Amino acid sequence: MSIDKETVTVPRGFLFSTVEAAIKKPGRKDLAMIYSEHESVMAGMFTTNSVKAAPVRLDMKLIGKGTGRAVIVNSGNANACTGAQGMKDAVEMGKLAAKVKGIKADEVYVCSTGVIGTPLPMGRIRPQIDVLVDGLGNATMDDVAAAIMTTDTFPKIVAKRKKIGNKMITITGICKGAGMIQPNMATMLSFIVTDAVIDKPALDAALRQAVGRSFNRITIDGDMSTNDTVLIMANGAAGNETIKMKSKGYEIFEGALTELAYELSELIVRDGEGATKLVEVEVKNAKSERDAEKGAFAIANSLLVKTAIYGNDANWGRLMAALGYSGIALKEEKTDIYLNGLQVARNGITTGVDKEANGRLKDKRIKIVADLHLGKGNAKVLTCDLTEGYVKINAEYRT
Amino acid sequence: MSIDKETVTVPRGFLFSTVEAAIKKPGRKDLAMIYSEHESVMAGMFTTNSVKAAPVRLDMKLIGKGTGRAVIVNSGNANACTGAQGMKDAVEMGKLAAKVKGIKADEVYVCSTGVIGTPLPMGRIRPQIDVLVDGLGNATMDDVAAAIMTTDTFPKIVAKRKKIGNKMITITGICKGAGMIQPNMATMLSFIVTDAVIDKPALDAALRQAVGRSFNRITIDGDMSTNDTVLIMANGAAGNETIKMKSKGYEIFEGALTELAYELSELIVRDGEGATKLVEVEVKNAKSERDAEKGAFAIANSLLVKTAIYGNDANWGRLMAALGYSGIALKEEKTDIYLNGLQVARNGITTGVDKEANGRLKDKRIKIVADLHLGKGNAKVLTCDLTEGYVKINAEYRT
Numbered sequence: 001m002s003i004d005k006e007t008v009t010v011p012r013g014f015l016f017s018t019v020e021a022a023i024k025k026p027g028r029k030d031l032a033m034i035y036s037e038h039e040s041v042m043a044g045m046f047t048t049n050s051v052k053a054a055p056v057r058l059d060m061k062l063i064g065k066g067t068g069r070a071v072i073v074n075s076g077n078a079n080a081c082t083g084a085q086g087m088k089d090a091v092e093m094g095k096l097a098a099k100v101k102g103i104k105a106d107e108v109y110v111c112s113t114g115v116i117g118t119p120l121p122m123g124r125i126r127p128q129i130d131v132l133v134d135g136l137g138n139a140t141m142d143d144v145a146a147a148i149m150t151t152d153t154f155p156k157i158v159a160k161r162k163k164i165g166n167k168m169i170t171i172t173g174i175c176k177g178a179g180m181i182q183p184n185m186a187t188m189l190s191f192i193v194t195d196a197v198i199d200k201p202a203l204d205a206a207l208r209q210a211v212g213r214s215f216n217r218i219t220i221d222g223d224m225s226t227n228d229t230v231l232i233m234a235n236g237a238a239g240n241e242t243i244k245m246k247s248k249g250y251e252i253f254e255g256a257l258t259e260l261a262y263e264l265s266e267l268i269v270r271d272g273e274g275a276t277k278l279v280e281v282e283v284k285n286a287k288s289e290r291d292a293e294k295g296a297f298a299i300a301n302s303l304l305v306k307t308a309i310y311g312n313d314a315n316w317g318r319l320m321a322a323l324g325y326s327g328i329a330l331k332e333e334k335t336d337i338y339l340n341g342l343q344v345a346r347n348g349i350t351t352g353v354d355k356e357a358n359g360r361l362k363d364k365r366i367k368i369v370a371d372l373h374l375g376k377g378n379a380k381v382l383t384c385d386l387t388e389g390y391v392k393i394n395a396e397y398r399t
Numbered sequence: 400m401s402i403d404k405e406t407v408t409v410p411r412g413f414l415f416s417t418v419e420a421a422i423k424k425p426g427r428k429d430l431a432m433i434y435s436e437h438e439s440v441m442a443g444m445f446t447t448n449s450v451k452a453a454p455v456r457l458d459m460k461l462i463g464k465g466t467g468r469a470v471i472v473n474s475g476n477a478n479a480c481t482g483a484q485g486m487k488d489a490v491e492m493g494k495l496a497a498k499v500k501g502i503k504a505d506e507v508y509v510c511s512t513g514v515i516g517t518p519l520p521m522g523r524i525r526p527q528i529d530v531l532v533d534g535l536g537n538a539t540m541d542d543v544a545a546a547i548m549t550t551d552t553f554p555k556i557v558a559k560r561k562k563i564g565n566k567m568i569t570i571t572g573i574c575k576g577a578g579m580i581q582p583n584m585a586t587m588l589s590f591i592v593t594d595a596v597i598d599k600p601a602l603d604a605a606l607r608q609a610v611g612r613s614f615n616r617i618t619i620d621g622d623m624s625t626n627d628t629v630l631i632m633a634n635g636a637a638g639n640e641t642i643k644m645k646s647k648g649y650e651i652f653e654g655a656l657t658e659l660a661y662e663l664s665e666l667i668v669r670d671g672e673g674a675t676k677l678v679e680v681e682v683k684n685a686k687s688e689r690d691a692e693k694g695a696f697a698i699a700n701s702l703l704v705k706t707a708i709y710g711n712d713a714n715w716g717r718l719m720a721a722l723g724y725s726g727i728a729l730k731e732e733k734t735d736i737y738l739n740g741l742q743v744a745r746n747g748i749t750t751g752v753d754k755e756a757n758g759r760l761k762d763k764r765i766k767i768v769a770d771l772h773l774g775k776g777n778a779k780v781l782t783c784d785l786t787e788g789y790v791k792i793n794a795e796y797r798t
Contacts, residue, residue: 048724049720049723049724050723050724050726050729050731051719051720051722051723051724051729051731052723078716080716080719080720081715081716081719081731081744081747081748081749082748082749083732083746083747083748085748086748115714115716116714116716116717116719116720117714117715117716117719117744117748117749117753118716118749118753119749226716226719226720226723303702303789307789307790307794308794310790310794311794313794315514315515315516316480316516317477317479317480317514317515317516317517317625318515320450320479320480320515320516320625321448321450321479321515321625323450324448324449324450324451324625325447325448325449325450327449330449330450332449332450332480333482345480345516347482348480348482349480349481349482349484349485349516350480350481350516350517350518354516354517386790387790387794388787388790388791390702390706390790391706391709391785391786391787391789391790392787395706395707395709395710395712395786
């Protein structure tokens with residue numbers, strides 16, 4: 001899959017740089033920097049895993065201020081489960097990156113992704129940070145998207161342009177994902193930059209909204225990582241009237257950010273480790289939205305469902321079983337199930353079209369709908385199929 | 400793997416029969432019966448999935464009486480998600496089996512396992528039940544163990560003999576498992592027969608105890624089935640003094656039954672779909688036993704952990720991440736992790752022996768210990784690795 005580079009616009013006032021520090025192995029760019037020429041308003045969301053990587057703990061402190069100038073990020077090593085040394089290394093990465101044009105260390109956010117439990121090879125990283133800083137402006141945001149990849153097979157970048165008053169604003173986001181994508185984000189890093197003028201409460205609210213409807217509703221394997229981070233930087237270069245919670249522009253901004261985050265999260269699922277199919281699971285008319293979400297995640301995380309989809313097997317009984325153990329309100333005899341528009345179960349029993357449904361599962365995009373007929377709760381979750389490829393990638397990840 | 404048939408003793412007073420009804424496809428025995436010559440005291444435990452197969456709902460009603468004479472069971476079709484017709488078919492199976500020697504329909508328990516959502520082929524089953532009943536005594540308990548297999552690769556049977564007073568009692572159990580094994584049992588059927596004289600409260604209590612420490616602490620893929628059933632029949636042929644809750648014999652009986660159930664559940668995990676390794680996960684010194692169990696299940700169900708074990712990769716960071724998202728009390732800086740006796744993490748950071756640990760993971764039996772140093776809660780969970788074989792089996796299950 002390739003992303004059409006020409007469609008991606010990047011907001012004014014941001015510079016990018018990438019270098020090779022041979023963190024896991026040589027031969028690829030694995031250290032990157034995003035730099036804003038002006039002080040930016042910043043918001044962030046982080047993993048809820050109680051085991052948090054050192055850079056995550058560092059950024060969670062920094063984000064309190066609500067402003068920043070730069071992000072430095074490496075792939076190949078997550079700097080997680082690395083104890084006191086890990087925090088020392090994260091702080092040092094930020095300090096070294098802060099050499100650029102007089103910004104301060106507490107204006108630099110640090111992110112890492114990759115193997116857990118191995119100390120960062122600072123001997124190789126340290127000298128490359130100078131090169132990274134000197135090179136600002138030599139790379140594109142696409143290059144950064146490529147540098148943060150781990151098991152991803154393609155870089156992920158999405159841009160949105162909207163008019164706020166008479167000013168055009170641009171929001172551009174990149175992310176990396178692949179495995180470990182479960183509610184509350186994933187081994188997911190996402191960096192979003194915008195030239196919009198927006199205050200901190202509005203930026204916080206818009207990010208929470210967008211992530212709740214996108215990154216938090218995708219799942220690859222049910223695992224949740226120690227490093228998940230979404231950061232957004234708004235440098236104000238567009239010169240629009242300041243977006244605040246109650247201003248007209250807020251809805252436009254939040255809408256665009258949610259769309260962007262949804263499209264990024266769809267790219268993550270499409271690139272799920274070993275995935276051959278994108279699967280949207282919708283649970284409709286559950287007793288509550290919470291029930292709908294729980295039911296949809298139970299289906300989306302069921303290995304039996306995911307392998308059946310991979311095998312073009314309309315084994316809808318496995319969906320029913322997953323709904324049954326999800327713990328939500330359910331009446332088997334009221335439940336309807338549809339696979340790519342074809343009703344395979346009515347009132348909890350077969351409609352006799354499994355063979356035709358098997359054929360429909362050959363599509364690369366699968367839509368599962370379970371209509372519970374119990375209330376008004378709806379939720380959609382994105383996932384992918386489970387293949388031999390997933391096993392292979394994750395069995396050999398460190399070799 | 401083969402079970403040494405000579406070691407398996409079967410208690411007096413039970414007869415067995417198996418026939419081929421070509422339920423899923425021809426070429427194998429797929430319908431079996433266990434018959435007790437005397438009225439038996441019975442106890443049962445059933446899936447907690449809210450979607451329950453028709454025979455499960457039928458047996459849950461029958462078990463209230465606490466007695467019975469026979470079990471009829473088919474593989475190849477789970478008779479789940481089959482609506483009113485499903486219940487009619489289950490009841491008919493019981494009625495037809497009750498033709499034998501004047502027993503009543505409500506003394507026959509009915510079980511099914513296999514594909515969900517397809518009505519039973521009663522046209523093929525009906526005539527074979529007569530053959531089944533006529534053939535009682537022509538098959539062994541091993542044959543029944545083979546007839547109930549679905550994706551299992553070997554029949555599972557375990558026997559225990561103990562002295563109660565001056566009488567020898569025998570307990571023999573069979574089971575089928577393979578995929579979908581998660582807490583609260585699985586697509587698991589287990590039938591246990593004993594000639595012990597035991598009253599209903601003691602039999603209930605011993606079964607609950609045994610299942611809680613065995614079948615409910617194993618997991619293959621985190622899915623939970625619609626058909627899980629454990630039934631025990633005690634026909635009293637041993638003539639021992641009646642075992643009651645407070646009698647001396649109770650502890651002996653409960654101990655033997657727990658051992659038997661643990662060995663059966665170990666056989667299930669050993670035969671996990673596509674599994675190449677048996678993995679015991681122990682969480683020690685958690686804040687509570689509940690925390691220990693939750694943490695152990697989080698590790699045991701993590702696809703990233705299971706694929707790493709398959710790939711001989713001592714990626715203990717994935718264990719830490721799983722403990723972190725399990726929601727239990729955890730101090731990263733206090734946590735020690737051991738893989739097959741080798742300490743790979745001390746106080747949450749690497750001990751630098753990952754390479755040696757990779758070598759130890761080549762064993763076929765893997766022992767993971769996470770010592771949380773927070774309290775006195777301990778729990779062990781059994782699981783297996785996740786392989787391309789699992790995906791292949793479950794992608795092609797119905798084809």
